[in-house]
Amino acid sequence: MKFIVSSKTLYSALQKAARVISNKNSLPILDCFKLGLQGNSLRIAAADHEMRLSTKVDVENPNGNGEICINAKNLTDALKELPDQPLTFDIDDSTKEILIHYHNGKYNFVGESADEYPIPKELDKTTRQQFAIEAHTLEKVISETLFAVADDELRPVMNNVYFDITPEDVTFVGSDGHRLIRIVSNDTKGESRSSFLLPKKAANLLKALLPKQSDPVKVRYDLNNVVFDLTDLSITARMCEGRYPNYNSVIPQSSSLRVELSRDILMAIVKRVSVFGNKASNLVKFSLSPNKLTVSAQDIDFSTAAEETTDIDYGGQDFTIGFKSTFLIELLANMPASDIEIQMTDAGKAAVIVPTQNMAGYNHLSMIMPMMLND
Secondary structure (H helix, E strand, O other): OOEEEHHHHHHHHHHHHHOOOOOOOHHHHHHHEEEEOOEEEEEEEEEOEEEEEEEEEOOOOEEOOOOEEEHHHHHHHHHHHHOOOOEEEOOOOOOOOOEEEEEOOEEEEEOOOHHOOOOOOOOOOOOOOEEEEEEHHHHHHHHHHOOOOOOOOOOOHHHHEEEEEOOOOEEEEEOOOEEEEEEEEOOOOOOEEEEEEEHHHHHHHHHHHHHHHHEEEEEEEOOEEEEEOOOEEEEEEEEEOOOOOOOOHOOOOOOEEEEEEEEEHHHHHHHHOOOOOOOOOOOOEEEEEOEEEEEEEEEEHEEEEEEEEOOOOOOOOOOOEEEEEEHHHHHHOOOOOEEEEEEEOOOOEEEEEOOOOOOOOOEEEEEEEOOOHHH
C-alpha cells in the first residue's frame, strides 16, 4: 500500500496515541502503532492491556488497503525532527518493508504483521448505555476529582473516578479515604440508573486531550468497558471490577459550625504556617473563636512553630480541629471558587468544604478527614 500524508498531521495524531503505550508491555506487539489504510483514511491505533486509543488522519493518493504495525518509538522519533512536509509511505504488504520518502531523504525499516495486534471487543448490545457530556464539563470534573483518587493496591476500586449516572444527573466521585470529592452535573443525564469506574490512566489521558475538544463527548459503556468518542479519536478503557463504596453515607448531612472565608487567603495561610510544622505528620491546627480563625503548626523536635490569625464572621463557641496540610492545600487548589464555606461538627468528624456559590447546573463538594490532636 502507498499514500502521502502531512508530517505535522501524522505526528500530532501519533503523539496522542503514544500516551496509551506502556513502558513495560508484556506483549512486544503493544510497543507498536497499528496503521490501517482504507480509502483516503489512515486509521491509527495504540493499546495496552487496559486501554485503547484509535484516531485517523486524511491521506492523499492512496493506493491499496491494508494494515501494518510499526514500532511507536521508531516512528515518532523519526518524525519529531522533520519540518512540516508531505511524507510518502510505500509499504510492501508481503515483506512488511516500509519506505518513507521526505523532501531530501528517506527512512527504511521493517514493520510487523497486524494479525497479532489485539482486536477490540464491541460493547454488549444487551447492557450498553450512553450519554453525552460537554467537553469542558468532563475536563473540569476529571481535573477536580483526579487528584483525590487513591493509589492503593489493596483497594483497586478506589483507584478510579466513579461515575454515578441517573436520568436526572451524573455524579463524579474521587476519594482516597482521607479526602472525597463529589461533583454533581445536573446538565448531564443518563438513560437509566447505572455506574462505572474510570481508571486513573484513562482519566489522565482524557484530562490531557479534552482542552482541545469543542464538541460534546459521547460516553458509551457496558458492564466491562467504557468508550469516550471525541471529535477525532476514540478512547476505550476496561473497567475495574468491584463495587464502589456508598460515598453519600460518609458525607456529614448536617453541621453545627460554619465558617465562610476566601479560598486564596486560607490556602496562602496554610502554606505559610505549614513550613514550620512537623514534616512527618504535616499537621496544621485550626482554632475558631469569635470572629477569628487561627491556623498554627509546630515541630517540637526542631523547636519551630508558626501561627497566623485571620478575621472571619463567626460567633460560635471555641473549637479546634487538625488537618493534614498537604491534603488541605491540594483540596483548596482544586476548589472552583473564590469564596468557600467550611462545615464542621466536632474534631473527630470529617469537615465539608463547599463553594459559597456553585455554578449553574454544577455542584461541588469536598470532604477531608481530620487528624488527631495531642493537646
